[in-house]
Amino acid sequence: MSAPIDDFFAVIPAGGIGSRLWPLSRAESPKFLHDLTGSGASLLRATWDRLLPLAGRENIGVVTGRAHGDKVEESLPDIVAENVFIEQDQRDSAAAICLAAAILRGRNPDAIIGSFAADHVIGRQRVFEFTVRQAVAAAREGYIATIGIQPSEPAVGFGYIKTGEELVIDDAPLAALVERFVEKPDLATARSYFADRSYLWNAGMFISRADVLLKELAANEPELHDGLVEIADAWDTGDRDEVVARVWPGLKKIAIDYAVAEPAADKGLLAVIPGQFDWDDVGDFASLWNLIAPGRHDTVTVIGDNENVLDDAASGLVVSQTDRVVAMIGVENVIVVDTPDALLVTTPEHAQRVKGAVSSLHDRGRDSVL
Structure with missing residues (x-):
């Protein structure tokens, strides 16, 4: 083949x-x-x-x-x-x-x-x-x-x-x-x-x-x-x-x-x-989390620098692209995406709605962050 x-x-x-x-x-x-x-x-x-x-x-x-x-x-x-x-x-x-x-x-x-x-x-x-x-x-x-x-x-x-x-x-x-x-x-x-x-x-x-x-x-x-x-x-x-x-x-x-x-x-x-x-098709952050951590949603999964993320009794996905510390304490099923000019916080259930936020930012003339 x-x-x-x-x-x-x-x-x-x-x-x-x-x-x-x-x-x-x-x-x-x-x-x-x-x-x-x-x-x-x-x-x-x-x-x-x-x-x-x-x-x-x-x-x-x-x-x-x-x-x-x-x-x-x-x-x-x-x-x-x-x-x-x-x-x-x-x-x-x-x-x-x-x-x-x-x-x-x-x-x-x-x-x-x-x-x-x-x-x-x-x-x-x-x-x-x-x-x-x-x-x-x-x-x-x-x-x-x-x-x-x-x-x-x-x-x-x-x-x-x-x-x-x-x-x-x-x-x-x-x-x-x-x-x-x-x-x-x-x-x-x-x-x-x-x-x-x-x-x-x-x-x-x-x-x-x-x-x-x-x-x-x-x-x-x-x-x-x-x-x-x-x-x-x-x-x-x-x-x-x-x-x-x-x-x-x-x-x-x-x-x-x-x-x-x-x-x-x-x-x-x-x-x-x-x-x-x-x-x-990695259509949203929920599918990304499932892809990289299948069956392991009781902990915090990090994409980026693990040293920047602190967690205590928490679970979710963190995408870290800055030097900022992200602390997750007592929260479950949370998605955090930290970039130099924008911060997203959502849940897997609402991950599909991120597209709507992008549309809203465009309507407000905030194309610089898109």
């Missing part, structure tokens, strides 16, 4: 600020540039390392914003320069992924592309590789493939995929059709999904022939498709800057789930491969 797949190109969308991880994650230093797990590598670098055996160095690209291009290349010194695709500004995942697909189709009409977020944490590498190779096999048969994660709990923070009829595809023994996508459920619904076992977490990984992906985009969002193709046709020429400046601001902001995946599922063109590997 160690040989890269010849016609496979891995695309890493690296955008967004990870607002639920504020104030650790900021616009200039989003979460994918941080080492959140103590591995010694940023999440982006860990994603690159994970994809290297599948695609090889020359077939991994990153789609990112202008503010992060230099930091991406610093984090990934082995990346081929022409495989760093810079967006003028964010236009959501359909534009990011399908721009890469259109560029790569121009370079290789037979390319199969896979999209893998820069900020996910994945364990059991060999199982991950086996799953991706099944998705590539499904893509060769003309399907758009996605990877769904077998739930380990009735989570309310993820969207779900309802699996349908099994498919018969050589080299993809676990492939099935996607019956439908469902949005993030309430707890009672999540419990019913967890008991059902035919529901998988939607991890946002998509694998497809580039031409198939673009054909589906053209059918559902023709103006977005035409704009991206115009940009892609000029990408490797001297006209790139002029065309991007003219076309990009008018592109529709829409997620690839809505622009491509859900319509493809309705047509019977979307396959899903269940992923049995460990997966986390």
Whole structure:
């Protein structure tokens, strides 16, 4: 399983600020540039390392914003320069992924592309590789493939995929059709999904022939498709800057789930491969605490300098980025994030609401701390 797949190109969308991880994650230093797990590598670098055996160095690209291009290349010194695709500004995942697909189709009409977020944490590498190779096999048969994660709990923070009829595809023994996508459920619904076992977490990984992906985009969002193709046709020429400046601001902001995946599922063109590997999207500080201290929530877990944290009859997560002493006494299940210009105090139950605080700060003109 160690040989890269010849016609496979891995695309890493690296955008967004990870607002639920504020104030650790900021616009200039989003979460994918941080080492959140103590591995010694940023999440982006860990994603690159994970994809290297599948695609090889020359077939991994990153789609990112202008503010992060230099930091991406610093984090990934082995990346081929022409495989760093810079967006003028964010236009959501359909534009990011399908721009890469259109560029790569121009370079290789037979390319199969896979999209893998820069900020996910994945364990059991060999199982991950086996799953991706099944998705590539499904893509060769003309399907758009996605990877769904077998739930380990009735989570309310993820969207779900309802699996349908099994498919018969050589080299993809676990492939099935996607019956439908469902949005993030309430707890009672999540419990019913967890008991059902035919529901998988939607991890946002998509694998497809580039031409198939673009054909589906053209059918559902023709103006977005035409704009991206115009940009892609000029990408490797001297006209790139002029065309991007003219076309990009008018592109529709829409997620690839809505622009491509859900319509493809309705047509019977979307396959899903269940992923049995460990997966986390580190969506908030509660999931980060669970990730780095699973089953150990009766003590204080520290990210940063342990010498700065004092605790007595306390439990929680402390992210320490200053020389300030943080003392936790007689409190339970508390999350403290201490940075030079902002302090966050919350609980796991309310960790998802951090995004609302970021919105409020933006409305108040406090962008300097965002």
